[in-house]
Amino acid sequence: MFHLQSLELLQWDYCQRLTLPLDGAIITVAGPNGSGKTTLLDAMRTLLGLDCSGGRSYKTYARHANADTTWLRATVDNRPYGRQTSTRPFARNLLYADQVTLACRIERNGGDWQRRYAMADGDVSIESMLQLPDKEWLGVEHWRRRLENAGLSRAIARVLALEQGQTDRLCEFSPRELLRLVFEVFGDQEVLDRYEEARRHQRELAAEVEAAERELTHGQAQLATLEARVNLYRQYQGKLRERETLATEVIPVLNWHEERQATAGKLRELHRQRLAARTQRRQRAEDHARLLRLLQERQAAAATVLALEAERHEAQKLQAQARDAEKPVEQLVAHAKELMALAAVEADGAELARRLEQLEQQKAAQDEQWRELSAQRKDAQGALDRLQGQRQAPPPPEVQRFGRTLRQEGIGHHFLADVIEITDEHWRAAAEGVLRGSRWIVVLDKPADESRAMALAERERYRHYVVADAASAPAQPASDSLLAILRFSAKAPSWLLRQLSNITRVADTQQGVRQGGEWITPQAYWRDGRGGRSVWSDPGDYQFGAAAMAARKASIEKRLASLDQQLTELAVQQSAVQRQHAAATEASKGHLAADELARRGEEFELARRQLPALTQARTAASLRWDALDKEHTTAVAANTRADGSYLALQKQLREAEGDLERHEREWGGRLEEQRGRAAGSRAQKKRFPAKWIATAVVQALYHTYTNAKQAELRMGAVQGELDTGHWETDPGVVDRQVLMQGTVGKQRNELDSRKASNSAAEEAVGNARERYIDVLRATIRRYRKNIVELGLLAGVDVSADLPHLDNDDTVLRQAELKVSFNFDGKGQIGLNDGEASGGQQVIKSLILLVGLLKDDDVPGGFVFIDEPFAHLDVRNIQLVGHFLKSTRAQYVLTTPITHNVEVFEPADITLVTSKKPRDARWAPPIGVLQRRPAPV
Template identity: 40%
Template sequence: MFQMKAVEMVHWDFWQRLTVPLDAQIVTIIGPNGSGKTTLLDAMRTLLAIKCSGKRDYKRYVRNNREAFAYLRGVVDNPRRPSGGLYPTPFFPIVSDTVTLLCRIKKQGGDWVRHYAILDGDVALELAEGQAQWLGVQEYRRRLEAAGLTPAVAEVLALEQGDTDKLTEYSPRQLLDLVFQVFGDKDVLDNYQRAREEQRATELELEALTRQEEVLEGRVETMKTRANRHLEWRQLQHSIARLRDEALPVLGYLDGKASVAGLWRGYRSGYHALNRARGEHADTLELVARLKAAEVAADAARGAAESARQAAQDAFMTAKSEHAGVAGQLKERDRLQALAGKEYGADAAALAAQLAGLRDRADTLKDGLRALKQQREDKSQQLEALELGRGRAPDEVRHFRAALDEAGIGHAMLAELVEVTDARWQGAVEALLRPYRHVVLLDDPADRRAAWQLGERQRYRHFIVPERASPPAAKPGSLLEVVRFSAKAPDWLYRQMNSVTRVEDASAGATVDGDWITRDGYFRERRGARHIGVAPHDYAFGEAARQSRLAALREELKRLNVQILADEEQLVAATREAAGLADYLSGMDAIRQLDGRAEEFAALEARKTSLEAEIARLGAVLAEAAAEKAAADTRYGDARLAHDRVCQREQDSLAAYRQQRQEVDGARRQLRRLLAELREGAARLPEGALAPEHIAALEDEFDGAADARHQLNYLEERLGNGEWETDDAVLQLKDKLVDDLAQIDRERRRRQAEVDRSRELTDDARAAYIGKLRATVRAYGQNVRRLGELAGIGVEVELPQLANDDAVLAQAGLVLKFNFDQKGMMGMNDGEASGGQQVMKSLILLIALMMDEANPSGFVFIDEPFAHLDIFNIDRVAGFLKATEAQYLITTPNTHNVNIFAPSELTLATRKKRPGETWAPPILQARRRVEGAEPAP
């Protein structure tokens, strides 16, 4: 390290311009308090870019003189280092013996700014400004540090006034660090530590890089999945395009050909079936015509038989009437004969009572005849209506139908639409449908509201149904199977009749699961079984019902006619008897009347006999005519029933023919359409699509067009429902991420190898450097012990345990113990030493730092080191200060003992600024005379 030779100050504090020599080993600066001792040391500290003492700074000193600039110039030596090497002098490449250090302080931008320069040789201030290459504070400090002024030495040089004993307050660890700093080992250790920290930072970076690699691996896996989804999407697109554009057209064409072939066969068979249906329908039409002619002939024969019967009946009735008249007249003869045979003188009152009774009986007979004739008239009208194909409905039904007709509401009665095709089950059908015989079926469902309003107004008790449907297929064995409907009927009626099974008797019905009915109307439903049969004369459905009612009406008319004839005969007899009694009572002579009317009565008797013979003959004729009429009615009913049945067959055959024709027409249209589609499809197929090997490959892969279409639908559904990557940039992104992952992995491996190698080299280098650290500690211990010997103080040094381990180095410390006046060992700062002894410890510790054999020079600022020393200890300190090779700049107040000047070779005396003067007086100097030496200039 270099030493100070001189310092020049311009506008520093209250010194205008002052040059102070420092070319001595020990320089003592003396003066009263406030005279500028510390100001001089702070000038040298500022020149060396060290912080000033206490809370002062360089700005405080340059502000006092109110000048705009200040200069500090120092002259230092530049000795050659004993070891030589790349830097033989402290200020290399300057190799001169002296070096000028220059500090310029001036205002810049309202603040004081420092600039430094290092010049070769002893350059005067007037010349230095022109030669200087100004440096910043940090660069200047770096140059001084290279010259030996380390930060640790700078810290020692910056000790405040009276703080020379501060080193004793250092802990063993701090003291060891200070030793390593002064001897340059701290920088090496710091470099090692920085290397370790850099290694740890690199390891953290590697960990972050590893985490980044793991994250990137996750992203790569995700991106691979996305890329796979994209590739799968592309494959699906290709498969769908192949199925849609290549496979389906060819397979559809092949299936179309097969369909056309099958359809052609079906069309041919359907066409043959159409011809058969046409022939069957023609045969049915011919049969309908024959049966219609038979029905017309039967109707004509029935009319002729009715005319013959009516003529026979009229003749019979005429003869009967005439016979009745003759018989009545003959009864008068018999009465007269009876009267003639009696004796006269009978009781007149009894005869009068008998006459009154006969007249009452005649009145009763007249009333009865009147009622019977009215019944005969009604029955005759009903018979006439039934013979004309009409039935007589109840009054409420007739009135309601009249109201519907008046309102213009088209309708029909359910009984008019039903025809029983099997007469054996007429009774069963009548029994089940009896509650519905007066159900009204509307032609137009839109008339329901008006019809219901009429039904509500007239309180019509039967159903009014707007909904009508075509009959469904009848279940075998059901009641619907023996019924034909000439028009649409309610759907619920079809269901009910279709759910009832026909059985012969209740025993057979016991084996049936569900509703059933017998021929005569024994009906079983969910509530149980009961008889609901209807008398034949009360039938209401179909031709059989009409024939049954006609027969019942004829029997009723025959009975009424017989009853009327009998009652008329009784009326005539009663009338005549009453007349006879009246005549008898009036006094007429019965014998005289018999004689007077004998010829009349004989003629009447003869006429009666002839009339009885005629009546017998006419009765036989009438019976034969009635039988013939009944037979004609039966033949007409059978012909009409046969015609109705064959009409149903004709309708069925016509429906079958039309259905078959529709099927044939539809098959023909479909065949034409398929042929056109085949031609168009074949035209659209690419060349070679129908090659045998291509078709064989498609048939091996697919079962047909349906299979291909199923696969196409599956793929399209999968494509539509899946979450796909449709952007092909995902493949490039995946490749980029894979490359990035590979690069990161290579970079991590490379840096890991570098970190491992650096850790190995650092550990090896620091392990090798541990020996240097031990040597440094031993050398410092030797210096301390030697200085202790010079000061008469026993010093014990406990060397630290140094090893190549961070924990050991971090805990290592230098432990020193001192023995003053053989009083026993004491520690660095254990409170047992006096103030003077603490100063002696600090000086030993401080000066030992400057006793480096490799760097023996250097200087030290010691501010008032003798403040707590007695005369004996001052001499001690002066003795071992001289024993060292370092330069010491010592301050002391002028009140101390003169022994303080004993070690001093150069004494500088500072003086206070006099009141009223601008500048302080210059510093006085006194140099120790050395015998044989030339006096200083």
């Protein structure tokens, strides 16, 4: 690298014109702060095409001169460097003289400043440089490349641009930055250029691949967009076709077919109804015949009842006559027995008094019993009187009252007892027992009346259920269920129907236990989910149907007969007690029973002989009456059943005839209507193409759409999608998609070709990288040798670790050059670990800096160091100065004049600057002190 020999400034800052010698190893620029030391260094930097320090600019210095042109000129050494080569620094710039002139011309160009550079062989003055043609003047970039050819690399340019007080900047570099700087200074430029060119070419190819990929991605995105639009277009066309098919084919065919099927079904139903009506007519004829038989049975039963009533009445008369004949004789015999008993005690007054008292007590007890039996008979007779003229047992008063209230409020209803008929008398006890608690349930005709009805029930404190959820009884319940023996003329609570259908009728409890579940016996023993219990009720409490009325009457009549018999027997007993009491009273008055016995002995004896025959006659008459009474009761029950069956069948026939007549009228109208529809369906069928109504086609339509309603809903949905969806309606999008497919295919082929070229470039980069790594290893070894030698000169133990290098850009980017220093045997310290003193920092940076310049084969080079001795003590100044003198580089140093004089000791040339006086135009000239050469 070349050395500086002289520097000339013309109208630079506040320097009018001056020439300074620089032909020395160490040049020291001394002066007070603000006297222009950094200005002088910035002039050298500007001349070398570098940036000024501290944010300053060459334009600032040109404006301070207040002239149109500013010149910077330097002479540099161009002699061959090194003992083993004759190459001159500027030989590549075609300059071969021992001296070369470098010039920078700064001119005002409009409102701005512009710098131009030129170089020439020899020592050429500024005036002579003016004669150079314009083509010899270079811009700053071309100028920097010319200086790089002369050895001023960009890395050294970075070092030369160090600012004031930052001499230790190199030791602040990271190991990775230091390795990069070393290679940029020492590396084989050709290898580096070849590697960078390969990398650049590969990056360009990679960029082309990325660009091609982006273009392909963009094309694919466009193709995807077009495909989506084509898909939307095809979907749109499909929707239109589907709507047209639905409107013109599917819905009409399905409507026709469904109507046809419905018409055929209705015609089949009408046929079944006709057959059912025929069956009903036959059944009605059979029912009429059965009604005639029931009438005959009813008449025969009524005749039997009349005959039995006459016979029973005659038997009752005979019984009364026998009783009338027996009664006085029986009384006479009893009186004789009483007289005999009284005669036994009449001699004893005390015993007679006790007998009289006992008879009085019996008389009082019999009187009380008579009153009770009379009251019971009166109640029974009243109940029987109330049943006279009634076909059904009357409800209790509270039920009658609540029924009137509902009718007054206009709430339609019926009681459950009014609508149930028990059809099998064998199971009446069981049915009455189960239904006993449900007799007076109120079933509303309209569920909407539930709220009002319940409000009334709450007010009246009605204790039975009010039900709105009612249903008709099933037509064919399970044959063994309790529901099967019941006939309902109106709706009943749904829960009650379910309960009755779940109760099975069994013969006895043993069968029920074996069978399990819920069951009941004819004797009303009921087993449900809670267990078994008897629900037997007295026939006098039966409620459901006309037979219940007869059973209730018979029960009351039987009760009256029993009461009459008890009253009769009680009357006889009262008469006997009355006679005994009267006799005892007479005996107490002195009338002796023995006298009466003696007086009436023959009469009493005759009565005793007659009484057995009379008793036998009365007994026979009673047995005859009992038998006839039982036959009469059975005949009455049979008559009642026959009457009920006749009336029920008569009512059923009357209702069936009305239903049949109404059905026949409606059936005829419906038949005509369906015939008209069938004719319309046949006419519509002729308008359809044959393939539309083929069986397989119609079945496929049903498989797809289920029915015509679903097809209509589908058409509505399709129309809604067409109205609200975002569709593509342009048919040209299909052609654009085909063109874009071709474009994307072409882009894909281009991408494959560029990827192949990129692979080849990656291989070339790998080869260049291997050569680059070889040069890098040699460069690091060379730099390590330089800093170790420089460390010996400075008395510092310097070591450097060779980095791991591999043929991989990532490894190379992460490679580091770790340098450590050992001052005075105090241990190793790194580049910037904060353990070094100020002077040691300077020594470290200078070793690293000069190591970049040191070359045994190519000596030379120069460095600008702004205030290297700042903040150093005398000892460190001496160490730095000794180190600078021991190297072979050229240094331009700045230092304030306030420093220790030791700073001037190593200098060959000292330039002394002064501050510009306040009113002066130019700064004072720079003083020059040059050290005399030592005598030989």
